[in-house]
Amino acid sequence: MRPVPASPPFEFCQYPPPEVGYKVTSCWDGTGGLRVLLIEDDVALGEAVRDHVAGGAHAVDWMKTIDTAASALSTTGYGLVLLDLRLPDGSGIALLKDIRARGITTPVIILTAHDQISDRIEGLNSGADDYLVKPFNLGELTARMLAVSRRYEGRPVSLVRIGDLEIDAAERRVSSAGEAIALSGREWAVLDTLSARPGAVVSKAQIEEALYAFGSEIESNTVEVYVSRLRRKLGRDQIATLRGVGYRLGRER
Amino acid sequence: MRPVPASPPFEFCQYPPPEVGYKVTSCWDGTGGLRVLLIEDDVALGEAVRDHVAGGAHAVDWMKTIDTAASALSTTGYGLVLLDLRLPDGSGIALLKDIRARGITTPVIILTAHDQISDRIEGLNSGADDYLVKPFNLGELTARMLAVSRRYEGRPVSLVRIGDLEIDAAERRVSSAGEAIALSGREWAVLDTLSARPGAVVSKAQIEEALYAFGSEIESNTVEVYVSRLRRKLGRDQIATLRGVGYRLGRER
């Protein structure tokens, strides 16, 4: 995997999640390629696909079991999934149905030796975007990957990961260690402000500006109160205080 | 407020363009099927495809020349195009490149006898979404049509499962814990809107847009009422309220 730059620009997606906050705005690898998850247990085929796809300047994570693939996908950071149907520890179709049912919309192309028409139809109806039968031509695979992913492009994604905290601004979702957390309007506004520039310190004044219309007179310690409420929900040390300066998302190092 | 007629169902698209007051969410034929443009000069194959696709409750316009197809496409009212590459009066690839250059994004599936890998790659790279080589299975064609069109609509799956709730948009069916649930037209419209992008927050305004003619004045809390009724039928916590923001399918924590 390519090294992760230590500073912005943020517009790429990280997997596995980085320690410090990165803003994820799309499922590209930061250099113009797609970030691809390859789920395949056949070593020879997996190597061929990985080398070809990566050679086309895409970033490929290769996983060989349902189990690891499922946990990787739960973090929704991929632009495309290449899925072998027959895996040693379970069915690819079950995995596909499961991730679709969980609302994960990442495009999926099935790569398989199953060549019955009924298999193809089942695969596509289970939520796959395309279906390629082995043996296939690697050039065609790339063309189909691009065909599928250009449909997926342009969807609004804005995901920020900081430690085990995941903030999806587009979907207005927060989770801590995989657990969804419900926030009120003001709580969300504060968190949203803090996550707008991950890693940066945000002053109380900036948060107040985000919370209230310009010119509003706020005389109390509202920001402190909401930070306190957020900490209670997200975990005490997910928001660091910089005395006299402001707040920052993430644990102090 | 001017209601949309209760039947046929709401999730349709009108072609030619509807009168003011009808919601156009996609290029459906008004009865739940896709509006399909078939561009094919082979009479036997064309008839087979038309009959099969139309038999699957889709509306099919069949054109046999580049010329008529191009003018039909310029009005962009189709949900899907099935394109034969070799036509008597020109190249399907040229037509495809032309409509893409004109910004028409309607999904295109190429149906062709050209089975060289290079042909497939050229077709996909020219803007096609899928590529089926003759002879093909008509069931697979339908599955691919649905896969492509649901992606086009930003609706990655027609079947959504959230917890023990199962919503099949294509079949217009809902079940909770395996038990079928009957919904009225408006109830379905609200649920359909909520399930179009599983996991996303849907504002009251968006739901109202789905229910009522454009420009209608909002005078009451109709959306709240239907959410309340849906909850009574589906289960209290199947729809989460995000105060001041909207609603979302699924339980909130």
Add this chain to the structure above:
DNA sequence: TGGCGACTTTCAGGCTGCTGTCAGGTTTCA
């Protein structure tokens, strides 16, 4: 054509939980 039932819309009153404020406590730093 009229009656019927299912569906839709509106309304009002009640309820929930969000919000801003404050006070008293804790932490940090000079």
Add this chain to the structure above:
DNA sequence: TGAAACCTGACAGCAGCCTGAAAGTCGCCA
């Protein structure tokens, strides 16, 4: 050690939401 900065539990007020009821609308059928 004192002052400043920050934290947090509690609470009243209220906006936003929920829901039962009733009136209105529509399609169906005899």
